[in-house]
Amino acid sequence: MSFAVELVDVRKSFGKTEIIRGANLQVRPGERVAIIGPNGAGKSTLFNLISGRFGCTSGEVRLHGQRIDGLAPYEINRRGLARSFQVSNLFTRLSVFENIRCAVLWSMGYRYAFWKFLADLDDANDRTEEVLEMIKLDRKRDVLATNLTYAEQRALEIGITIAGGAGVVLLDEPTAGMSRSETRRFVQLIRDVTVGKTLLTVEHDMGVVFGLADRIAVLVYGEVIAFDEPEAVRANPRVQEAYLGAVLEHEAAGAH
């Protein structure tokens, strides 16, 4: 069986500092994986390596068994991997509708076409409307992205990520900066839009992690020190020692 995403001894150095020190990870198709770890553990860097934003110093990244390390981000995206960003990364001077439609175009095969009118692309426009309803921004379709509220921008960020229909979705702290009630609604939204997809997410909010993830990967100092089901990770002494102990106890008593 081939894994949806597989990291084989991935390393990344910036100058003399090694941020990722031989990370290994095997994500099965359709699985929801949360990557957690203390600040500076390299969670975002790991996402940047998988999505092609940075190149690996050594090691291999595989998508459905094929190597994708060394490819440009757009080539990786065309193979069915999409990602969101920690800080909303939108097309600020375009409307909500145009933001989503841009994200749909390549997957619908329109490539660099300048001999077709956007208005005539029924399938792309339908898909865009569909995504707008999924992320509940259909009433904001003509608002410029820059004029949205923070929570709406986060929703649009997710919308752009999933619009192209990629099978593997990476979400970098999707609920960062949101209030508790917003977060709860947002987790449900993420569940809805990633049905049947492989999901990797970086999260700080343990409520989100335990509510969303089938398995949890714990990243400490650039290494995956544990990768297991939530209960097993919670019980893992290495994890407790390295990072989680106090937080998990707290969350178990409170939110969960």
Place this chain on the structure above:
Amino acid sequence: MDTAVSALPIATPAAARRNYHFRPYNVGRWIVWGLFALVLAVAPLFWTSSFGQTMLIQTGIAIIACLAYNILLGQGGMLSFGHAVYSGLGSFLAIHSLNFIASGRLGLPVSLVPLVGGLGGLFFATLLGYVTTKKAGTTFAMITLGIGELVWSMSLMIPEFFGGEGGISGNRVVGKPFFGITFGSQVQVYYLVALYCFACTALMFAFTRTPLGRMLNAVRDNPERVEFIGYSTQRVRYIAFMISGFFAGIAGGLAAVNFELVTAEVVGAGRSGAYLLFVFLGGATFFFGPIIGAVLMVVALVLLSELTQAWLLYLGLSFLFMVMYAPGGVASLIMMNLRVAAFGKLRHVWTSYLALAGTAAVMLLGAAAMIEMVYHLQLNIALGSKLRFLGATLDAKSPDSWFGAAFVLFTGVAMFEFTRRAFKRQWDTIQEEIEREIKRREALV
């Protein structure tokens, strides 16, 4: 705000209504394009003088060039300092083909010569753009500047192609007449330019509604994200650059047919700078902005330069004020006022506009008198110290003239500042009212 009210499953009933696509006939758009065609068609009936028609022809050419430039600047966020390279090289290829037609080596109707210019522009944009569009932002701007200088220096090194100091001249009345059209008269040239102008404007507008056109906007807004939705930003920029080069080349080809003389300055930095400056003045953020810019360009380059020696100074000052106070150019000023008008509030401000215009005119009068006196002192003092300024006689060496001009200037500045502040308050109130009105309408939906 209810982004995610509840955990509704993905809406399914929507799928049913999607099979039917309602496309209303866009009446407004037909009217606008109809008017544009009409203006192009009847313009030479109103400007019948040779000078007037020269200006019309140049405006038509400038519209194509400025719109082509704006594909880069406004739509793609690419600040090019060397776009005259593509219009200029298009001009040279066009004038050479005119000469080939004259010597019988090329059987092409003169009306298609601008297309040769376009293909030339496309060819050089394909060749040089590959290097240029590898980078974006400041690096892109630097490379265009470098390539502009490169081509400019080549123009002096290869006189066989560029004609050296004298340039290359040609004759557009060659080949077989086409239904009696020989392009001997200016009106015939005008209608050729008008046809190309309309077609190119329509094509470039159509481009903004295509997948590539939209992705170009996305690349302008956020190149990083574009890479993560399947597009190569470099490829998007490159293709857009080629398209822009093609239309710039057509403008160059038309200029060659019109002037029948092409000198090396058409590829120079001055021309490139003019494209940038006037597209910016007209407004790069709206499609029609460069059209306004093109009209301003011809008015400034042809009319203003006739009126005063200090025209470059006036031009520089207006550019400066535009960048500082209305970075969206004339087009954005128009659109802002259209919005105010749409909410029925324009009648509250028009008196302020009159006051602003009046005080600005006083200010300008004082400033212009002083500028003209300085220029007179520096350049024409041999003709005596007296000069004519708007019907009055000023003496550049008399303190009276200077004192008078300064008095007018400072009165103007004070009055303008006073009205500006009042207007600012008024404008802000109106904007607040409009925002409130929009919120109210949203709540009703």
